[in-house]
Amino acid sequence: MKKLITNWNNYPIVxxxxxxxxxxKEIARxxxxxxxxxxNGRCYGDAxxxxxxxxxxxxDKILAFDEVNGAxxxxxxxxxxxxxxxxxxxxxxxxxxxxxxxxxxxxAVASDVHGKNHHVDGAFSRHIVSMSVLTGTGETYVCSSNxxxxxxxxxxxxxxxxxxxLDVKFRLKKINTAYIRQKQIKARNLDEVMNLFQENSxxxxxxxxxxxxxxxxxxxxxxxxxxxxxxxxxxxxEKVLMPKEKALFTVPFYFPSFVLNGISVKIFNxxxxxxxxxxxxxxxxxxxxxxxxxxxILSWNKIYGKKGFVQYQFVLPLEASKDGLIDILARIYRxxxxxxxxxxxxxxxxxxxxxxxxxxxxxxxxxxIRPGLFKFLDELDKIVADYGGRIYxxxxxxxxxxxxxxxxxxxxxxxxxxxxxxxxNRFVSRLSQRLTLKP
Amino acid sequence: xxxxxxxxxxxxxxxxxxxxxLAIEGYSITLAGRSTERLxxxxxDLRVRHQAMVSSVYFDALDFESHEQFYTNLxxxxxxxxxxxxxxxxxxxxxxNWAHCxxxxxxxxxxxxxxxxxxxxxxxxxxxxxxxxxxxxAGERGRQSNYIYGSAKAGFTAYLSGLRNRLYHHGVHVLxxxxxxxxxxxxxxxxxxxLLTTSPKIVGxxxxxxxxxxxxxxxxxxxxxxxxxxxxxxxxxxxxxxxL
Numbered sequence: 001m002k003k004l005i006t007n008w009n010n011y012p013i014v015x016x017x018x019x020x021x022x023x024x025k026e027i028a029r030x031x032x033x034x035x036x037x038x039x040n041g042r043c044y045g046d047a048x049x050x051x052x053x054x055x056x057x058x059x060d061k062i063l064a065f066d067e068v069n070g071a072x073x074x075x076x077x078x079x080x081x082x083x084x085x086x087x088x089x090x091x092x093x094x095x096x097x098x099x100x101x102x103x104x105x106x107x108a109v110a111s112d113v114h115g116k117n118h119h120v121d122g123a124f125s126r127h128i129v130s131m132s133v134l135t136g137t138g139e140t141y142v143c144s145s146n147x148x149x150x151x152x153x154x155x156x157x158x159x160x161x162x163x164x165x166l167d168v169k170f171r172l173k174k175i176n177t178a179y180i181r182q183k184q185i186k187a188r189n190l191d192e193v194m195n196l197f198q199e200n201s202x203x204x205x206x207x208x209x210x211x212x213x214x215x216x217x218x219x220x221x222x223x224x225x226x227x228x229x230x231x232x233x234x235x236x237x238e239k240v241l242m243p244k245e246k247a248l249f250t251v252p253f254y255f256p257s258f259v260l261n262g263i264s265v266k267i268f269n270x271x272x273x274x275x276x277x278x279x280x281x282x283x284x285x286x287x288x289x290x291x292x293x294x295x296x297i298l299s300w301n302k303i304y305g306k307k308g309f310v311q312y313q314f315v316l317p318l319e320a321s322k323d324g325l326i327d328i329l330a331r332i333y334r335x336x337x338x339x340x341x342x343x344x345x346x347x348x349x350x351x352x353x354x355x356x357x358x359x360x361x362x363x364x365x366x367x368x369i370r371p372g373l374f375k376f377l378d379e380l381d382k383i384v385a386d387y388g389g390r391i392y393x394x395x396x397x398x399x400x401x402x403x404x405x406x407x408x409x410x411x412x413x414x415x416x417x418x419x420x421x422x423x424x425n426r427f428v429s430r431l432s433q434r435l436t437l438k439p
Numbered sequence: 440x441x442x443x444x445x446x447x448x449x450x451x452x453x454x455x456x457x458x459x460x461l462a463i464e465g466y467s468i469t470l471a472g473r474s475t476e477r478l479x480x481x482x483x484d485l486r487v488r489h490q491a492m493v494s495s496v497y498f499d500a501l502d503f504e505s506h507e508q509f510y511t512n513l514x515x516x517x518x519x520x521x522x523x524x525x526x527x528x529x530x531x532x533x534x535x536n537w538a539h540c541x542x543x544x545x546x547x548x549x550x551x552x553x554x555x556x557x558x559x560x561x562x563x564x565x566x567x568x569x570x571x572x573x574x575x576x577a578g579e580r581g582r583q584s585n586y587i588y589g590s591a592k593a594g595f596t597a598y599l600s601g602l603r604n605r606l607y608h609h610g611v612h613v614l615x616x617x618x619x620x621x622x623x624x625x626x627x628x629x630x631x632x633x634l635l636t637t638s639p640k641i642v643g644x645x646x647x648x649x650x651x652x653x654x655x656x657x658x659x660x661x662x663x664x665x666x667x668x669x670x671x672x673x674x675x676x677x678x679x680x681x682x683l
Contacts, residue, residue, distance in 0.1 A: 001629065018627070022452065064483065086487060
C-alpha cells in the first residue's frame, strides 16, 4: 500500500511503499526492485526518499557493548537517543553526535554525521570499527577501512546508495559525567567570531550561532559556544551520569506560514543575542541541552508551516572561508529572509570519498519554502562552488546535479564503486536520481 | 529474587517492547519462541540495554502436544505469563484455503488455549501468578473484512474471561489486553488512522502499568473503548448492511 512519506523538513513529500524488517534474512527476500533505506526521517531532503523505502526502525537490537574498551555493536535502526540511555550511565558517550539524538545509527553512517567536535575527532566514520552492508548484488559484506575499503568509504556518507547498512560496530568516548563545562563568548562581528574559532581550536567542542540579519559593524555577530566534558568535581549533582529523556514541549500543529517573517526572526535573534548579557559566560550544563537544544521541543519542524523548509548547509575551504562567508551572508541579508538558527562551525581536516566535511567553515541555515527561494539558493550554490566549497547532501533537496559533480571531487570514483556493488541499481533515491548518480 | 516473566511468542515487535519495559521494571525474563536465532539477538539486546536477567527457550504455539513438556522443562516457574503470539493472516485467503484459515484459528486461539491450560493448572495449584493475554478489538464483533481472525480472538477473549473467573478464587489474576492498531510488522501494509494507532513501546508501558494495578481488561488507547462501544451497540439488522 502506498503512503506519503517525507523527511524532517516536510519537503519533498513522496508517495512510496514502505517495508520494514527486524531480521537480516527477511530483508533480502522482501526488497523491491528500486529502494532506499529510511531511518527516523531526520535528514532534510530526499536522500532517503524513493518510491520504495525500507524502514529500518524495527531493526533496532543492540548486539554487544564492550564496557571495558568502549565499543558498541548494534543494528542500524537503533536511535542515538536509545544508545545514550545505555552508554551514559556506564561512563561512555557517542564519539560524534549531530544536533539531534533522534537519528538512527544507519543514518549516522550514511550521512557520515559531524558534530561540534569535528575539528578534533573528525566525523562519525572515523570511529567505525566495522559494519555489514547488504549490497545490490544480494551479498552482505563486512567492511572496514582495512577490509573492502572501497565499500566502506562509499557507505560512509554514501546516502544509503551502496545498500542496506545492517550491523555497525563503533568506538565510544570515555566520560566521567553527563555534563559539559560550557563557555559562551559573544562576538560582535564575523571577523571576531572567526578569530575566536582559531584561538579556541584546542577546545573539544565549538560551534557558533550567527545572526544573519545584521549589517554594518554588527555584520555576522555571533555567540561562540565552547565545551569540554566536565569532571566529577565540577558537577554539583548527586548522580553525575544520568541521561535525560523527557521532552519539554511538543509543537502541536503546523504554524501558518506568515508567522515566520523578517520581523519575527529579527526579534528572535535580538533576544537570543541579548540573553548573554556578559561577553563571556561560563556554566556547567547537561549534555542534552548542550548538544540537542532543539530535541526538547518535539516536532519543532512544524513551526515552518506545512509547505516545509530547507536547511542549507555548505562548507568553504579555509582560505576562501572569509570572503565566501561575507559574500553569502551579504546576499542573505539583502534578501531579508534570515533563518532563526544559523549555525557556524570550523571543521578540521577530512578528505574521504564522498563525506561532506573539509577543512574550513560550514554554515547551516533554515529557510522556509517560499516563492523564489530555490532560485536564490541556486545562486548561492554557484557562489559556494566558485569558492571551492560544497553542499551537505543530507540537508539537500534541490541542488542541481552539475553543482554536485563540480564540488564533490571523488564523485566519479564513488559512482564506479556504486556500479560495482549495485550493478542493477536496486538502491536508488530521489537524491541519486536528481544528482544522476544512478541511471 | 526478582519475579520472572515468561513471554510466549517473544520475537514479535510487541513482545520485544513488552520485554524491554518489564526488564526496566526489574523482572527477569524468559523468552519463548520458534526462532532461537532471533531469540538470542533479542536476549542480547535486553542484556545490554537493561542489564536484565534473560534466557530464551524454544516454543512452538502450534505444537499443542509439546506444551506440557515445554512448561515442565522450564528452569524457573514464571510468576507472570504473557501470551503474545498471534497471526493476522488474510481474510480472503482464509475463506478459500482451509490450511490458512486453520493457521489463523490455531495461532490466535487453539495454541493459546493449549499452552495456557497447562500454565493455569500450575498457577491454580500454586495459588499465585498472573496470566496476560494479548487479544484484539477485532474480537468484539465479527466484520466481513477479518472475521476469521476476529472470531479466533473473540474465542480467546471469552477464554480469558472464563479463566479469570475460575482463577480469581485461587488468587491468580488474568489480564486481557486489546491493543487496537499498533505500528508493528503485523499491520505494516495497512494505512491506519494516526489517532487510533499506537506504538509497541506504549503497549509495553500500558501493560506493565495494568499488571501493577491488576486490571482485568484494558484497551491500550482509551478511545478504542468508545469506538468498540459504538460498534457493539449498532443493531445487527443495520450492522449486517455495513461494509466493515
